[in-house]
Amino acid sequence: MTPLPDRLALSVIIPAFNEGRRISRCLDDVIAHLARRGLAAEVLVVDDGSTDDTGVVVEAFAKAHPAVRLIRMDHNRGKGAAVRTGIRHAGGSLVLFADADGATPFQELDRLMTPIREGAEIAIGSRALASRDHRFTVNARWHRSLLGTLFNLTVRLLGPRGLADTQCGFKLFRGSVARDLFAVSRIDGYGFDLEILYVAQARGYRIAEVPIHWTDQPGSKVRVLPDGARMLGDLLAVRRRHAAGLYAFAPDLTRPGTGDPLRLGTGDPLHPHEQRVPSGSALGTRQ
DSSP: OOBOOSSEEEEEEEEESSOTTTHHHHHHHHHHHHHHHTBOEEEEEEEESOSSSHHHHHHHHHHHOTTEEEEEESSOOOHHHHHHHHHHHOOEEEEEEEOTTOOSOGGGHHHHHHHHHTTOSEEEEEHHHHTTOTTSOEEOOHHHHHHHHHHHHHHHHHSSTTOSOSOOSEEEEEHHHHHHHHHHOOOOSTTHHHHHHHHHHHTTOOEEEEEOOEEOOTTOOOOHHHHHHHHHHHHHHHHHHHHTTTTOOOTTSOOTTSSGGGOOOTTSTTSTTTOBOOTTOSSOBOO
């Protein structure tokens, strides 16, 4: 088997809680697109203490696709904790986290790649921007759209500035930036997106918001009213932490635009002529 290069182009993190019925379909989509792109990639499924057969299904899938790896959490802690755990294990020059429900077709990754190639440190999928553009398809249940709009209006007043959709589960980071942000994140639940984007803006990282195709999937784990209220509480906690200086840069970290940790080099997906995997395996395999 052909080993992956020393420096992975991309790590895909998929947080999963009781996703045994649809995780295979999600992984099929991911693997197919990565193979078409020829990216040197790893796919990390973080099982957030599932009580169904999610882990068993992923392990079976990984036997046929060595780029896929299962990370088990011993109990359910929340989506933010699962993504943070995945980040700690990720080795890619770029890091994407994507929801396991497949609401966003995985080929939308290509749309996020463009602003990263142009200099952004973070690219986030946006249903809100897509809903204003007839070229994109956004299918959402009406009550979720209404409550989501009200939530986003509140976030614009208190949270990350200038972003229309902070909660879409499809976000791409330069690897060094992901590791920096998630090292200081504390929110384990759905509010983690707000925290990460808030800190990213406070630290001067460039965020690009990108319209993407998105279709609401049945079986969502998000409870609109209670989880929405909890996320707003999380946002207030983030503001308090920021005011207390808990998100400040550590003295030994390179600030945006001043050094190599935020740049991508040979073998990265931003240099297509250099990042193809040797023949024998589109995704490569670990030994």
